[in-house]
Amino acid sequence: MIPDISTKLSLSAKSMKRSAIREILKLLKDPEMISFAGGLPAPDSFPVTEIKEISAMILETQGASALQYGTTEGEAELREMLLKRHNEKGLSVGHENLAVSTGSQQALDILSRILINRGDYVICGLPSYLGGLSAFNLNGAQMEGIPFDENGMRADELEKALKKLKDQNQIVKFIYTIPDFQNPAGITMPDSRREEILEIASKYDLLLVEDSPYRDIRFEGKEQKLMYEIDTEGRVITLFTFSKILAPGFRIAWILANPEIIEKFLMAKQSADLCSPVFVQKIIAEYMKRGLLEKNLVNTISLYKSRRDHMLGCFEKFMPEGVKWTKPEGGLFLFITLPEHMNADDLLELAVKRNVAYVKGSVFYCNDCGKNTMRINFSYSDPDTITKGVKRLAAVIKESM
Amino acid sequence: MIPDISTKLSLSAKSMKRSAIREILKLLKDPEMISFAGGLPAPDSFPVTEIKEISAMILETQGASALQYGTTEGEAELREMLLKRHNEKGLSVGHENLAVSTGSQQALDILSRILINRGDYVICGLPSYLGGLSAFNLNGAQMEGIPFDENGMRADELEKALKKLKDQNQIVKFIYTIPDFQNPAGITMPDSRREEILEIASKYDLLLVEDSPYRDIRFEGKEQKLMYEIDTEGRVITLFTFSKILAPGFRIAWILANPEIIEKFLMAKQSADLCSPVFVQKIIAEYMKRGLLEKNLVNTISLYKSRRDHMLGCFEKFMPEGVKWTKPEGGLFLFITLPEHMNADDLLELAVKRNVAYVKGSVFYCNDCGKNTMRINFSYSDPDTITKGVKRLAAVIKESM
Numbered sequence: 001m002i003p004d005i006s007t008k009l010s011l012s013a014k015s016m017k018r019s020a021i022r023e024i025l026k027l028l029k030d031p032e033m034i035s036f037a038g039g040l041p042a043p044d045s046f047p048v049t050e051i052k053e054i055s056a057m058i059l060e061t062q063g064a065s066a067l068q069y070g071t072t073e074g075e076a077e078l079r080e081m082l083l084k085r086h087n088e089k090g091l092s093v094g095h096e097n098l099a100v101s102t103g104s105q106q107a108l109d110i111l112s113r114i115l116i117n118r119g120d121y122v123i124c125g126l127p128s129y130l131g132g133l134s135a136f137n138l139n140g141a142q143m144e145g146i147p148f149d150e151n152g153m154r155a156d157e158l159e160k161a162l163k164k165l166k167d168q169n170q171i172v173k174f175i176y177t178i179p180d181f182q183n184p185a186g187i188t189m190p191d192s193r194r195e196e197i198l199e200i201a202s203k204y205d206l207l208l209v210e211d212s213p214y215r216d217i218r219f220e221g222k223e224q225k226l227m228y229e230i231d232t233e234g235r236v237i238t239l240f241t242f243s244k245i246l247a248p249g250f251r252i253a254w255i256l257a258n259p260e261i262i263e264k265f266l267m268a269k270q271s272a273d274l275c276s277p278v279f280v281q282k283i284i285a286e287y288m289k290r291g292l293l294e295k296n297l298v299n300t301i302s303l304y305k306s307r308r309d310h311m312l313g314c315f316e317k318f319m320p321e322g323v324k325w326t327k328p329e330g331g332l333f334l335f336i337t338l339p340e341h342m343n344a345d346d347l348l349e350l351a352v353k354r355n356v357a358y359v360k361g362s363v364f365y366c367n368d369c370g371k372n373t374m375r376i377n378f379s380y381s382d383p384d385t386i387t388k389g390v391k392r393l394a395a396v397i398k399e400s401m
Numbered sequence: 402m403i404p405d406i407s408t409k410l411s412l413s414a415k416s417m418k419r420s421a422i423r424e425i426l427k428l429l430k431d432p433e434m435i436s437f438a439g440g441l442p443a444p445d446s447f448p449v450t451e452i453k454e455i456s457a458m459i460l461e462t463q464g465a466s467a468l469q470y471g472t473t474e475g476e477a478e479l480r481e482m483l484l485k486r487h488n489e490k491g492l493s494v495g496h497e498n499l500a501v502s503t504g505s506q507q508a509l510d511i512l513s514r515i516l517i518n519r520g521d522y523v524i525c526g527l528p529s530y531l532g533g534l535s536a537f538n539l540n541g542a543q544m545e546g547i548p549f550d551e552n553g554m555r556a557d558e559l560e561k562a563l564k565k566l567k568d569q570n571q572i573v574k575f576i577y578t579i580p581d582f583q584n585p586a587g588i589t590m591p592d593s594r595r596e597e598i599l600e601i602a603s604k605y606d607l608l609l610v611e612d613s614p615y616r617d618i619r620f621e622g623k624e625q626k627l628m629y630e631i632d633t634e635g636r637v638i639t640l641f642t643f644s645k646i647l648a649p650g651f652r653i654a655w656i657l658a659n660p661e662i663i664e665k666f667l668m669a670k671q672s673a674d675l676c677s678p679v680f681v682q683k684i685i686a687e688y689m690k691r692g693l694l695e696k697n698l699v700n701t702i703s704l705y706k707s708r709r710d711h712m713l714g715c716f717e718k719f720m721p722e723g724v725k726w727t728k729p730e731g732g733l734f735l736f737i738t739l740p741e742h743m744n745a746d747d748l749l750e751l752a753v754k755r756n757v758a759y760v761k762g763s764v765f766y767c768n769d770c771g772k773n774t775m776r777i778n779f780s781y782s783d784p785d786t787i788t789k790g791v792k793r794l795a796a797v798i799k800e801s802m
Contacts, residue, residue: 001603003636005661008574008608010540013515016668040470048464055456063449067648069441102503102652106674113539114414118519131675138514138672139411173409202402207409235404247468249679251503260406267417271539273507274532277678278650 011118012138034389035357039183039332040380042307045300046247050292051283058282070278072266074100074254077285082254085288091229096259099266102276104213104241104253105131107265110272111209111237111255112139114264115173121165123175125153127335127364127373129183129211132176141173143366152189153177155196162204174207174237179227181214181331184364184375188329191224198230207261210238214331216245216297219305221329234258242284244332245297250280304332304379307386311378314390320398325376332379335361338372338397345371347400356392412519413539435790436758440584440733441781443708446701447648451693452684459683471679473667475501475655478686483655486689492630497660500667503677505614505642505654508666509533511673512610512638512656513540515665516574522566524576526554528736528765528774530584530612533577542574544767553590554578556597563605575608575638580628582615582732585765585776589730592625599631608662611639615732617646617698620706622730635659643685645733646698651681705733705780708787712779715791721799726777733780736762739773739798746772748801757793 006014058066073079079098086093101107108131116122118140124133126145136143144165146158158175165172177197179189189197201208210227228238241253255265269275287293311334315325322339336358338344345360361373381389407415459467474480480499487494502508509532517523519541525534527546537544545566547559559576566573578598580590590598602609611628629639642654656666670676688694712735716726723740737759739745746761762774782790 001606002634003606003608003659005659005665008516009665010514010516010518010521013665013669016515016665016672038470043465043469046465046468048460048468051468052457052460052464055460056453059449059453059456063453064444064447065650067447067449067452067650068444069439069644069649102674102678105672109673113411114417115409115411117411120411131672134672138669205402205404207404233403243470247680248470249466249468251674251676251678258404258406264406264410264414264417268414268539271417271506271532271535272510272673273503273652275652277503277652277681279648279681280678 012140016138030355032355033352033357034355034381034385034392036376036378036381036389036393037357037359038380039377041244041248041332042303042379045296045303047292047296050287051247054283054286058279058286062282066279066282068278070275070281072270072275073098074276075278075281075285077289078281081285081288086256091226093256097256097262099255099262099269100276100281101253101255101269102273103243103251104211104239105135106272107239107253107255108132108135108211109138110265110268112136112141114268115207116141117171121170121172123158123161123172124366125177125182125185126367127184127361127370128176128366129178130363132211133364133366136176145366148185148187150187151193152179152182152187153193153197155193155200158197159200162200166204172204172206174209175201176209176211177227178211179224180212181217181328181333183214183331184333184359184361185335186326186328186331186333188221188224191230194225194227194230198227198236201235202233206235208236210236212238213241213244215240217301217304217332218330219301219308228256237261245300246284246287246293250277250284252276252281252284307378307381307383308334310383311376311386311390314387318390318394320394320401322401323397332377334376334378336374336376339401340372342372342400344374347396350400351393351396354392354396356389356396358393413541417539431756433756434758435756435782435786435793437777437779437782437790437794438758438760439781440778442645442649442733443704443780446697446704448693448697451688452648455684455687459680459687463683467680467683469679471676471682473671473676474499475677476679476682476686478690479682482686482689487657492627494657498657498663500656500663500670501677501682502654502656502670503674504644504652505612505640506532506536507673508640508654508656509536509612510539511666511669513537513542515662515669516608517542518572522571522573524559524562524573525767526578526583526586527768528585528762528771529577529767530579531764533612534765534767537577546767549586549588551588552594553580553583553588554594554598556594556601559598560601563601567605573605573607575610576602577610577612578628579612580625581613582618582729582734584615584732585734585760585762586736587727587729587732587734589622589625592631595626595628595631599628599637602636603634607636609637611637613639614642614645616641618702618705618733619731620702620709629657638662646701647685647688647694651678651685653677653682653685708779708782708784709735711784712777712787712791715788719791719795721795721802723802724798733778735777735779737775737777740802741773743773743801745775748797751801752794752797755793755797757790757797759794
């Protein structure tokens with residue numbers, strides 16, 4: 001008897017969808033295709049030569065431990081370097097606040113697992129990072145989306161939603177935010193808004209997950225405070241990653257949190273993958289020790305800034321009237337809003353035919369809205385490609401207007 | 402207000418325990434300590450020189466893609482090499498049957514997530530690999546343990562248990578087995594037993610998870626069939642890993658399964674960590690391409706065999722009467738059974754005081770039995786250390802008799 005797999009699946013498995021972004025990345029193998037879809041760092045930003053030298057050195061001097069199992073909390077050298085960097089930036093954190101994860105995606109997933117029971121609510125932005133939404137979804141969360149203004153998640157709307165959910169006796173576990181150069185909206189919350197949101201989190205006794213992959217990639221404007229820093233009560237959990245500031249292929253990220261959260265996080269991580277890859281953790285630790293991270297960041301920022309500027313210039317030049325876009329102070333993404341009546345979901349097929357790709361904005365909305373939006377990555381493509389791609393995209397939009 | 406984290410936790414988080422093995426590993430930093438506790442490969446088995454050369458070559462020739470995001474299903478080169486290896490061994494599998502995972506632990510966890518609803522049953526051996534039990538537990542499974550005889554999981558007891566659970570209207574999702582050199586019991590199931598177990602799985606329409614980390618490390622005796630190979634219905638999911646045959650620090654493993662399972666597995670993996678570390682996947686692919694895996698396996702097998710033989714010799718010489726142990730045909734572990742009235746859990750404290758450590762066997766029993774058993778690793782320590790450690794352990798046991 002051939003087993004009917006559908007009868008074997010868990011509720012989680014039944015509700016899963018393949019990631020729209022990962023699926024689109026697979027379609028883009030045509031060399032003629034210009035993709036603004038992925039959230040890929042520029043390969044030019046990878047310090048290959050230094051990594052090569054450090055890899056050899058690590059294997060030479062500590063090959064046996066680099067290839068062995070490591071500890072669940074992360075390699076000691078890397079943990080030291082991370083704490084040192086945070087402390088130097090004025091953040092008072094210690095070993096009890098830190099856990100290494102296998103990419104930020106694992107952190108999002110593990111946090112969901114240790115916090116969410118099926119049916120619990122997570123508050124997220126409209127729009128919000130798809131990988132976050134999919135982790136919450138996999139873990140059975142219901143999502144309540146909060147609209148944005150130019151300063152990010154609206155405090156009044158947040159309070160309204162929380163009041164409503166409270167009246168309905170719903171359990172809300174945490175608020176999910178990306179305060180710096182939000183993915184996909186490109187918006188940065190000013191300190192004042194961060195404080196407002198945190199006050200509401202405190203009033204309703206909620207945890208707050210601050211996803212901060214792009215924070216170090218700021219082109220201009222004043223650095224705003226980490227919500228982790230503003231928080232005096234231990235309710236903020238902040239996620240950082242090397243994927244956007246060094247190399248996503250290493251799959252190394254880290255979180256800062258209340259020691260009780262860290263304790264549970266590590267227990268879940270033991271069951272999830274025992275430990276994160278050791279060899280690459282040691283490479284990163286040595287890379288940081290040599291001061292190369294900050295040096296490379298300067299290059300990455302300047303590279304991405306020039307690409308953002310170039311893309312904004314192309315938008316000005318080629319986009320038809322009625323199309324709006326964000327001007328992010330950092331990060332990797334622009335967010336386009338088409339006139340209300342247009343549908344960027346439908347447009348994607350035509351765009352791909354014309355060899356240009358984006359992510360339809362609707363996938364970032366937990367409430368099925370955002371049909372007239374698209375996320376555009378500017379970090380991956382070189383200026384000539386950006387020009388060509390924006391021309392193609394503008395033509396597709398114009399044609400469909 | 403300081404949040405009360407305990408009110409925020411999910412049911413999974415509340416039921417989690419730290420892994421007894423990982424906890425013990427942390428206690429063992431005393432250089433005088435001889436640890437038979439971990440499941441660590443011998444550092445001498447790591448091909449550091451080759452890895453160093455290959456790492457440099459990968460970064461030189463494909464640095465940009467080695468450091469970039471990869472695909473969820475795993476790097477193409479690695480997938481090719483894995484399929485080639487399986488096909489050469491007569492297993493008919495294709496891309497639709499294969500997924501790479503971040504260590505086998507991730508595979509155990511993801512399979513649990515896509516198959517188990519809270520309260521569903523998993524059938525496991527008495528004893529069974531702790532990492533499996535903890536993944537099932539994290540995902541809300543109840544466990545039913547099946548006693549062993551010298552051929553592994555007893556078919557009659559399995560059928561009895563399944564009948565009982567069926568009568569109780571319980572949902573059973575899969576049987577978890579480690580057919581080769583079982584961890585911790587060291588037992589290998591003969592083909593006949595594998596067939597019997599599979600017939601029962603088919604009769605009760607269950608999936609079967611075949612965890613196969615040690616299969617390639619066979620010292621003697623005839624290789625038995627993979628249950629994946631015996632299965633004609635698509636109900637076996639088999640887990641393999643590079644942790645025991647190359648380097649656990651890479652965190653790379655893979656599974657073979659029915660395409661429907663693979664599809665769901667990959668969707669869940671997208672939410673769990675997007676993709677496994679890319680750089681190390683490319684290193685492994687090149688390592689295999691150069692034929693080094695099989696070459697290194699010969700060395701590893703001969704090293705571990707000599708250590709097993711040495712440890713068995715020491716047991717014969719030093720262990721007091723009444724102590725029994727397994728003589729595994731491969732793998733990394735021996736399993737000791739003390740006289741019934743003795744308690745290996747209590748003994749551990751004394752043993753650690755005398756600078757020798759093991760894992761108490763009871764942690765491998767989902768039914769709280771096995772108090773008079775211990776798991777002993779023979780792969781990690783060199784012969785002199787083994788002699789010293791067994792002497793210490795034998796003395797502790799004798800003293801407590």
